[in-house]
Amino acid sequence: MLNKPFEHFQIGESWISRGRTVTESDIVNFAGVSGDFFPLHTDSEYAKNTIFKQRIAHGLLVLSIGTGLLEMAPGTVAAFYGIEKLRFIKPVFIGDTIHLKLTVTDLKDKGNGTGVVTFQQEIIKQTGEIAVIAEYKFLMNKKERE
Template sequence: MTYFEEYVLGSTRRSHGRTVTETDIVWHAGQTGDFFPHHMDAEFAKSLPGGQRMAHGTLILSMAVGMLAGEINEEAMSYGYDRVRFIRPAHIGDTITSRSKIVSLRDHTKRPADFGIAEEQVEVVNQRDEVVIAFVHIYLVNRRPGSFS
C-alpha cells in the first residue's frame, strides 16, 4: 500500500504496449452508443485525413488508465481527470503505451490531515512515439495515520 507520504514528485511509470483492434472499437461503440462514422464506417473514413477509422478518444483514455493500473493501491482512488486532450487519432493496428510522471503533490483543501492529492501527467504514445492523448490523472490518497503535523 502506498500512502500519500510515499509518493515522489517526478517519479515516472511506463506501461506495456497494447494494440488497438477493431473489436475494441466495436465494443466501445456498443457500450457508449457512439456509432459515428469516424469510428464505424470504413468507406466514410477513407475521406478523413488519416484515411481510416479512428478509435474513440474515450476508448484510448480508458485503455491508457487501465494500462497504468498494474496494482491495487488500497490507500488511493481516482479523483478525476483534468486537461484531457485528444492530440492525434489512434487507428486499428496502432500500438499504444502509457507513460506518466507525478507532477504535483498537495494537501487536500478540506481534510488535509486525512488526504493528499497527487497529480500524474499521462501521455499516451503510439508505436512511432507520437503523443495521441495527454491528460492529468488526479488521485485522492490517504495519509499515513498520525503523519500530518
C-alpha cells in the same frame, strides 16, 4: 504506479506501463457500450474520405484503455479525483499499440489521511507519437491514516 501511499510519491518521478494493441473489436465494443457510432469510428468507407484515411479509435476509448494500463492497488487509491487539460493530439488506428507514461507534477496533502497526486499523463503510440495528453488526479490514502 498507484500502488503506494501518498507520502511515498515524489514530484518528478515517472512510470511507464506495458503496451496494449487497439483492435477492431475494442472499437466495435466501445461503440456499443457508449452508443457512439460516429462513422469515423465505425464505417470504413466513410473514414476513407476523411483526413485520417481509415477508421480511428474513439478518443474516450483510448483514454479508457490508458486507465486500464494503470497499476492500482486496493487500499492505496481512495478515488479517482479528476482529469484536466485533456487533449487528443494524434489519432489511434486499429493495430496501434499504446502505452502510458505518468509523471508526478504536484502533491497536495488533504490532512484527512489522504492526499491528491497530480500526474502528467501521456498515452504514446508505438511510433513514439503522443496520442493523448492530460492531467490526472488521484486521491491516495496515506500509510498512516490520521
